[in-house]
């Protein structure tokens with residue numbers, strides 16, 4: 001419900017039938033995570049806060065430096081030397097006191113990325129590090145979170161949007177990260193101060209459209225902006241069936257740091273069950289059948305006695321203890337394998353999954369089982 005104060009504040013939104021009260025309430029309920037509170041994060045955070053997004057998370061472990069002020073409009077002269085998330089949080093709350101800002105004053109790594117991402121509906125990547133860009137992409141694919149990515153270089157910007165199950169991911173476009181050091185960042189190559197203003201605002205626009213379910217997102221389209229020629233262009237690209245993270249047989253099942261061991265193989269210690277083996281387990285109180293599909297998929301049809309914990313909420317596994325055997329199921333066996341890998345990381349010992357997913361169940365056991373599209 002919107003308060004009288006909110007109805008007044010968001011009047012220009014409420015006048016748009018495409019937004020209206022329901023849209024404004026959706027913005028208020030939305031939780032958006034910004035990776036990096038720098039050049040791109042500044043305009044996106046300011047506009048999302050002004051637009052009435054209820055919760056903004058900021059990941060950044062840097063302090064404000066004098067050389068940031070040329071483009072990072074969240075900060076002012078007095079911010080130099082302060083923690084970015086602290087200074088940004090104060091500025092954003094001063095602008096919109098109804099906003100809740102969550103500070104993540106840490107470096108995003110494989111070890112903390114899932115924990116942080118789980119608390120949000122949508123992620124905006126505004127980092128200038130390739131390792132963070134791939135980590136954010138992989139975590140969003142694995143946890144099924146929409147991602148709006150942008151990057152800037154000298155006078156040029158790039159942007160693209162990923163929506164789970166609806167289009168290609170960043171790795172489909174750029175399968176392998178460039179060797180660290182080969183690509184100069186802003187600190188080395190320089191950047192036109194106003195450039196992140198354009199690209200960060202595009203990210204905020206995409207975020208608001210996704211929250212409201214409006215228009216056409218930048219799916220499967222890489223948008224490029226050339227400030228010197230003042231031209232926008234776009235390149236279409238498709239999902240790759242052999243993509244290491246969103247492909248049909250992904251090799252990246254849990255987020256990995258680029259500088260650590262790369263692409264993990266299928267996790268050891270996961271028992272792969274056939275549909276017939278799973279059928280024998282139904283009704284066995286020592287085994288918890290956990291369906292990791294989204295609630296709307298679960299509602300259409302699910303196995304008797306199955307619990308629904310979507311992949312992105314797997315942190316809830318602790319709820320019913322680690323003593324029981326955890327058997328993960330999903331539509332095709334990709335998400336359940338990911339859930340298995342994440343469960344092992346969470347310290348759960350006895351982990352199994354249904355190979356081939358509920359598609360295999362429908363094929364081998366129950367042809368009437370309705371497996372909705374993801």
Ligand SMILES: [Zn+2]
Nearest residue numbers: 169172243246
């Ligand atoms: Zn991909």
